[in-house]
Amino acid sequence: MNIIFTKMHGLGNDFVVINGIDQTINLTPEQIRFMSDRQFGIGFDQLLLVEKSDVEDTDFRYRIFNSDGGEVEQCGNGARCFAHFVRNENLTDKKEIAVITKNGRLILNVEDNGNVTVDMGAPILEPAQIPFIANAGNEDKAENVQQKSYSIQINQQNIEIGAVSMGNPHAVVIVDDTQSADVEKLGKAIQESSYFPNSVNVGFMQVIDRQNIKLRVYERGVGETQACGTGACAAVVAGIVQGLLDSKVDVNLLGGNLSISWAGDTNPVMMSGPTATVFKGMISL
Ligand SMILES: N[C@@H](CCC[C@H](N)C(=O)O)C(=O)O
Numbered sequence: 001m002n003i004i005f006t007k008m009h010g011l012g013n014d015f016v017v018i019n020g021i022d023q024t025i026n027l028t029p030e031q032i033r034f035m036s037d038r039q040f041g042i043g044f045d046q047l048l049l050v051e052k053s054d055v056e057d058t059d060f061r062y063r064i065f066n067s068d069g070g071e072v073e074q075c076g077n078g079a080r081c082f083a084h085f086v087r088n089e090n091l092t093d094k095k096e097i098a099v100i101t102k103n104g105r106l107i108l109n110v111e112d113n114g115n116v117t118v119d120m121g122a123p124i125l126e127p128a129q130i131p132f133i134a135n136a137g138n139e140d141k142a143e144n145v146q147q148k149s150y151s152i153q154i155n156q157q158n159i160e161i162g163a164v165s166m167g168n169p170h171a172v173v174i175v176d177d178t179q180s181a182d183v184e185k186l187g188k189a190i191q192e193s194s195y196f197p198n199s200v201n202v203g204f205m206q207v208i209d210r211q212n213i214k215l216r217v218y219e220r221g222v223g224e225t226q227a228c229g230t231g232a233c234a235a236v237v238a239g240i241v242q243g244l245l246d247s248k249v250d251v252n253l254l255g256g257n258l259s260i261s262w263a264g265d266t267n268p269v270m271m272s273g274p275t276a277t278v279f280k281g282m283i284s285l
Pocket of ligand 1: 013045046066072073074075076077078168169201219220221222225227228229230231
C-alpha cells in the first residue's frame with residue numbers, strides 16, 4: 001500500500017497528516033509505530049487522519065493517533081495543522097471549519113495572518129469525567145470531588161496537581177523553573193500511577209506573571225514534545241482555577257508561543273497559534 005502524506009508541525013509538535021478521503025486508509029497500530037519511528041520511518045508525534053464526516057453541520061472527521069499507535073480524543077496543535085491541510089488539499093475553501101473528533105465538535109478559524117484559532121470547547125474539571133481518581137489507593141481519604149488542586153502520592157512524595165480534561169486528560173504540576181524540572185521521570189511516574197486510569201498528559205508550568213507562563217509537557221503515548229496545544233489549554237485553566245492567572249495568557253513552550261484564553265465556567269477555551277507545512281511524501285507499507 002502506498003500512502004501520500006504531508007509532514008506538518010505546530011511549534012515543533014510534529015504530525016504526519018493523511019488525506020483519508022481520496023485514499024483508502026486502514027492502519028494498524030504496528031504500521032503507525034513503524035511510520036512514527038524517527039530512524040526507520042518518517043517520524044512524528046501524532047498521525048492525523050482526515051475523513052468524511054457523517055455528523056450534521058460538520059465538515060470533516062479528524063482522527064488522532066499517538067506515535068505509540070493508540071487513538072486519542074484530542075490534539076490542539078494538530079487541529080490547527082488540520083485546518084491548513086484541508087484548505088491546501090482543496091478539500092474545502094472555508095475559513096471556518098467544523099470538525100468532529102473522537103471527543104466531540106471543534107471549530108477552527110483560519111485568520112488572515114495564517115494563524116489558526118480553535119474553539120477547544122469547555123474544560124472538564126469533574127474528576128470522574130477526566131478520568132482522575134483523586135483518592136486512588138486511599139479510599140478513606142477525601143472523596144473524589146472537584147477541588148482547585150489535588151495532592152497525590154508519587155514515589156513516596158506528595159505532588160500537588162491540577163486535573164483537567166480538554167477532551168483528553170491532563171495533570172498540571174506547578175514548578176519554580178521548567179528548565180530544571182524532572183519532566184521525564186515525574187511525567188512517566190504520574191502517567192503510570194493509578195490516579196489516571198486512561199493515563200495522562202503531564203504539564204510542568206512555571207508562572208512568570210498573571211499573563212505569562214512557561215510550559216513543558218510529557219505527553220501520553222509519545223514522551224516530551226516541543227509543544228502541546230491541549231496541554232497549554234489545560235495549564236491555563238488550572239492556573240485560572242487556582243487564582244494565579246488572568247483570563248488571557250501567553251504560553252511559552254519549547255517550540256514557541258500559543259495564546260490561550262478562557263472566561264471561566266462553561267465558556268470555551270480559545271487557542272491561537274501558528275502552523276507549518278514541511279514536505280509532502282509517499283510511504284510504501
Ligand atoms: N500534542 C497534542 C496532544 C496529542 C494527544 C495526547 N498525547 C494524548 O494522548 O492525549 C496537542 O497539541 O494537544
